[in-house]
Amino acid sequence: MARANLTPAAVIAAAAELADREGFDAVSVSALARRFGVQTASLYSHVRDRSAVLDGVHVLALGELADRIAVAIGGRSGRDALVALAAAHRAYARECPGRWAALQRPAAASTVRSAAAARVVALNLAMLRGYRLPETELVHATRLLGATVNGFLALEANGSFGHRDPATDDSWHRAIDALDVAFRHWPAERNS
Amino acid sequence: MARANLTPAAVIAAAAELADREGFDAVSVSALARRFGVQTASLYSHVRDRSAVLDGVHVLALGELADRIAVAIGGRSGRDALVALAAAHRAYARECPGRWAALQRPAAASTVRSAAAARVVALNLAMLRGYRLPETELVHATRLLGATVNGFLALEANGSFGHRDPATDDSWHRAIDALDVAFRHWPAERNS
């Protein structure tokens, strides 16, 4: 019985590739086993269950996205950094749709605590530095950034905007410009 | 063999209730059949497949959401209407998490063409009337609205904001205020 030299990392990498190629929902332990030429049950020596595989893809995707964001915002500030950061997200979502979909799942506790997640947060804060927001407002701004960018990409990915015609790109630019406006005219805390 | 008096609408209503009670992923044709006390295969006389059931829940949710938005924004304008519209979304997502999850799926062509979908669009445009945006900018503003609100609710639902402490509510209010700011200072088209 030849050993297939499986490792958790190899399984997760294969899952990420399968997700991008055939869709997030096509990732099953059975499908992965077929790719490695072993029986499905054999994979459980290396991964706890399907959910653990997808958690791994989630962390992998966070790391890759952080890499791309770091490159995109390096040497840029203010609106330019915002545009570049958002563009990195959009390019990633388009080029790696399965990986991106893994990011939409609830994050496991270990993922929340991962170095990759911390990097994404740090990069968001670095980008926001150019807007000179009060310290206490940074968490709110970070959440708005994530919500708007991710929300737009999710709607785009599920076809809510109809066919990808020029108007969607215009909408994208407008959305990022609107974010820039919001950050520059940040609404202070109100009595409510 | 007593007839269970099934109809497509009854199946869809049961699916919606099941989604809210046990989670979107718990909705299967098998689970629905158990609720009606019939064999799984019997449901295929009434619904084409699982996907068709979920499409039905999607349309149902759009209609319910439209009803809530209409009530929320009635008699309000400008920022008040925006806050109320967004709050209607958030309340719906919290009270009917399974129905809300159905809204996140890609919409079937029939759903896109449905009266419920048209109502939601019309209500969004009605709300935006208060901001006096140029006609050509309305589609962009509508998309930003949907992206931001839905994006925020999606992140909230999947735990990205950690526990629902006061800071998340603050972030929500800030996000809606930021939207208000963006609509009031709408970024005009740029040469790019």
Place this chain on the structure above:
DNA sequence: ACGCCAGCCTACACCCTTTAGGTTAGAACC
């Protein structure tokens, strides 16, 4: 060479999806 065990396998229990074809409840008609 020998011993050990992680990594593979088979077997299995359980579950879901959907199609095909058979049976029948109940509506319509006489």
Place this chain on the structure above:
DNA sequence: GGTTCTAACCTAAAGGGTGTAGGCTGGCGT
């Protein structure tokens, strides 16, 4: 009431997935 028809139910089956238990063995360490 009796008869006819058929949509709605059923069983059977093919195909697919998840994950546990226990057996077998390749390859590492001594």
